[in-house]
Every structure is written in structure tokens, then in C-alpha cells.
Amino acid sequence: MSCPDCDGVARREFLKTAALGGVGLAAAHAASRIAGPSETVVTSLYQSLTPAQTAKVVFPFNDPLRSKVDANWMITPFKIAEFFNADQQAMIDEIFRGLHNPEFIDKVMYHMQEDGGGLGQYSAALFGTPGTGAFEFVLTGRHCTVRCDGDSVDGAAFGGPIFYGHASQNFNEAPDHPKNVYWYQAKRANEVFQALNGKQRAAALLGDPREEKASATVELKKRGETIPGLPVSSMARDQRELVEKVLADLLMPFRKKDADEAMKDIRASGGVEGLTMSFYKNLDIGNDGVWDVWQLESPTMIWYFRGAPHVHTWVNIKGRS
Numbered sequence: 001m002s003c004p005d006c007d008g009v010a011r012r013e014f015l016k017t018a019a020l021g022g023v024g025l026a027a028a029h030a031a032s033r034i035a036g037p038s039e040t041v042v043t044s045l046y047q048s049l050t051p052a053q054t055a056k057v058v059f060p061f062n063d064p065l066r067s068k069v070d071a072n073w074m075i076t077p078f079k080i081a082e083f084f085n086a087d088q089q090a091m092i093d094e095i096f097r098g099l100h101n102p103e104f105i106d107k108v109m110y111h112m113q114e115d116g117g118g119l120g121q122y123s124a125a126l127f128g129t130p131g132t133g134a135f136e137f138v139l140t141g142r143h144c145t146v147r148c149d150g151d152s153v154d155g156a157a158f159g160g161p162i163f164y165g166h167a168s169q170n171f172n173e174a175p176d177h178p179k180n181v182y183w184y185q186a187k188r189a190n191e192v193f194q195a196l197n198g199k200q201r202a203a204a205l206l207g208d209p210r211e212e213k214a215s216a217t218v219e220l221k222k223r224g225e226t227i228p229g230l231p232v233s234s235m236a237r238d239q240r241e242l243v244e245k246v247l248a249d250l251l252m253p254f255r256k257k258d259a260d261e262a263m264k265d266i267r268a269s270g271g272v273e274g275l276t277m278s279f280y281k282n283l284d285i286g287n288d289g290v291w292d293v294w295q296l297e298s299p300t301m302i303w304y305f306r307g308a309p310h311v312h313t314w315v316n317i318k319g320r321s
Helices: 011-016 025-031 038-048 051-057 086-098 105-116 183-195 198-204 214-218 237-251 256-268
Strands: 123-129 134-141 144-148 162-166 276-280 293-298 301-306 311-317
Touching (some): 038 086, 038 123, 038 144, 086 134, 086 144, 105 144, 183 237, 183 276, 183 293, 183 311, 198 276, 214 301, 214 311, 237 256, 256 311
Antiparallel strands (some): 123 134, 144 162, 162 311, 276 293, 293 301
16 A cells, blocks of 8 residues: 655544544544543453453453464454444554554554554453453554553563564565665664674674564573674674664654663663674665664563564563563
């Protein structure tokens, strides 16, 4: 599909057209009446469910399904636009929007429209009971796994592993990834590589990246295990500052609460100097030396950006190993 410049599209236009992706105008009007943090709206959604709905989309908090992450999956077989009523769809829209930076959410909604047909074509599930200190809302679909947990999940940023991505215009994107809403992150990471000297580049540039294997993709290494790549601690000060800018760009799409929690966990594990950065030459679209695949990793974090054939991004940040 074609898209006008996402930077210039007003939020109200997305609400009227693609943003709800099948949820409908009735849901858009209902959403405008709902206020409060995403966790508050999750409680309202939970309370609105009928017994029949509860039986299908509410699970125990310790169900292993809660921690799953993948690039393209439905946490339940029920599409939001078909399973939930208009008010519930509006609540889900509000929850999802509230988990993101308001200055970036229109781009997220655009990618979900292009990738999956809009929010209504995705799925949602709830785990545990709101207000008990053990609950989580999870929304999944193509190029999205996002969570709202109210800090119920101890020691895990974003409530557990998340995924985001985008296939802009084509499954096999061009080297410059036109209209991809997340490609700016790779451009920033490549600024780090360009600032490295020859010896550093040799350490940072590797061959094949990790395979994509659902939740196993974000398994963290144990302390003492070798993490291939270039330790940020070995970089010069100006190079480390560029890595800090990469982190800022990675966290920018998310709400401040989650971004702050993620940075708190990263700092507790050594900060930017505790990370190792690597780039992968064997998936270089166009063989242009602009690395489409790269990652930041530590014993408590993996942020794996796989930009070939289009953008897949896997994230797992723990407060402790």
C-alpha cells in the first residue's frame, strides 16, 4: 500500500481511517471517552468481559503462553475486530496507544495497518486478575508482541520479551528501507560502526547472526559466557556517546514509564559500558556496507535488530541475570 509521509499525518486522520484497522468509527468515538493509564483501561476491559469471553481469552498468570514471543503469531485465535464488542475494541485501542510514545504512535499504527490490516486483525489475551499484583495484557499479531503488566513481572522491562517490526511496501525491502518506520534505528547504529577504527570494526563485524526461533531467539547468555562482538567498554568516549544515542532511539517508540524502567535495568547491569555491539555482514541488503542486521547484548539484555529481508526486532531486558 502507499502511504503519505507518516511524519505529517495527524492523529485524527489515523483515527478516521487506517489506525483502527477494522475496529470501526464506533470504537473510535468510545475510545475518546476512556482516560487513564493503560493498566487502568486493562482493568476496565477485564471487568467488561462476558463469561464466554473470559473462558477464551483469560488465562492463569503463570501460564507459559504469557511469556511467549514471536515475529508473527496470534496469542488466541480470535481477532480483536471479531471477538470483542465496540467498547472493548476501543479499550484495546486505548491500551495499545498508551503503551507508546504519543509522538510515535501514528507510525506504529501505520505499520500495523500495512503489515496486518490494522489493530482489529491482531489478538489479545489477559493473564491473572487486575488488582492482585499479578496480571498482564498481551497483544500479538504480525510484527508485534506488546505487553502491559503494571509492574507485575518482577525484574523484566516491558513485562517480558517483546517484538516489533515492519515490512514496508514489500516483503523484500530495498537497501534504504523506504517508509520503514523503524529503519532510523539501524541508521543510528551504523553511525557507531562508521566511527570505529579498523581494529574495532574487525571485532564488531561478524558473519551470520542468531537464528529466529520464537522465544528462544531472546534467550540470554549466562554470566561468563562469551558474547561475540565489540565491548562498548573498549570504545572511546565519543563512540560510547553514539551508542547511548542508539539506546535512546531504540526506546523512543515506547511510553516513558517503560523506557525509564528499561534504562534502569540497563544501568543496573553496567550501563552502556556493560553492552557488546555487533554487526552482521552476511545479510547486507544491496551489499552496500550499511549493516541491516546488528545487536546490542549483555548477560541481562538482547536487542536484536534484523533488517533483512525487512525489519524484525527482538527485545529482552532483565533487571538481573
